[in-house]
Amino acid sequence: AQTVTQSQPEMSVQEAETVTLSCTYDTSESDYYLFWYKQPPSRQMILVIRQEAYKQQNATENRFSVNFQKAAKSFSLKISDSQLGDAAMYFCAYCSNTGNQFYFGTGTSLTVIP
Amino acid sequence: ETGVTQSPTHLIKTRGQQVTLRCSSQSGHNTVSWYQQALGQGPQFIFQYYREEENGRGNFPPRFSGLQFPNYSSELNVNALELDDSALYLCASSRGGGIRYEQYFGPGTRLTVT
Numbered sequence: 083a084q085t086v087t088q089s090q091p092e093m094s095v096q097e098a099e100t101v102t103l104s105c106t107y108d109t110s111e112s113d114y115y116l117f118w119y120k121q122p123p124s125r126q127m128i129l130v131i132r133q134e135a136y137k138q139q140n141a142t143e144n145r146f147s148v149n150f151q152k153a154a155k156s157f158s159l160k161i162s163d164s165q166l167g168d169a170a171m172y173f174c175a176y177c178s179n180t181g182n183q184f185y186f187g188t189g190t191s192l193t194v195i196p
Numbered sequence: 197e198t199g200v201t202q203s204p205t206h207l208i209k210t211r212g213q214q215v216t217l218r219c220s221s222q223s224g225h226n227t228v229s230w231y232q233q234a235l236g237q238g239p240q241f242i243f244q245y246y247r248e249e250e251n252g253r254g255n256f257p258p259r260f261s262g263l264q265f266p267n268y269s270s271e272l273n274v275n276a277l278e279l280d281d282s283a284l285y286l287c288a289s290s291r292g293g294g295i296r297y298e299q300y301f302g303p304g305t306r307l308t309v310t
Contacts, residue, residue, distance in 0.1 A: 126200075126303050128301070173238050177296050181296040184241040184254075185241065186231075188237060
């Protein structure tokens with residue numbers, strides 16, 4: 083079975099600074115999809131960024147970007163110019179190529195310090 | 197807001213009882229996935245329904261079952277409740293039979309089993 087590991091239970095960053103959240107995964111598939119989801123306190127989970135494994139180019143969404151290292155099975159999230167609203171639990175997730183299996187990591191709680 | 201709704205918000209049941217949780221998908225979405233999120237953990241994939249058929253299942257016993265209706269709303273049924281079933285149950289909807297794309301999550305149903 084695929085596994086997703088987030089080794090940083092908690093992270094903190096100064097407002098306006100940059101922070102990187104780590105994620106590794108294990109799979110025998112060659113094609114798959116990776117995601118970062120954000121879950122603010124008492125609010126609904128929302129998609130931050132998505133990466134297809136067959137694309138070599140790293141995905142970028144405004145202040146959010148990923149460093150996808152397929153051979154190392156690593157998928158880190160970089161948040162630039164951190165804002166107070168970025169404070170949340172961040173989950174790394176893996177989806178099989180067939181789209182019928184989905185795995186989340188255990189999450190990283192991000193605190194943004196004013 | 198995402199448009200995915202879940203009911204009820206909170207529920208308290210006794211061990212051995214049965215429970216039904218409900219989810220209304222976002223307009224235009226024909227796929228619904230269910231997740232169990234224990235306190236302090238990442239969500240775990242229970243199963244996915246696409247066009248009223250189960251289209252993928254995680255590592256959950258058969259006492260976890262579901263339905264999807266012609267309007268693409270969905271139910272999660274859990275029989276013979278156990279204490280470990282206490283969790284936040286999340287529903288997510290998406291387009292086109294694949295959770296490879298963006299999922300829109302509901303606010304969740306908090307189930308407590310005593």
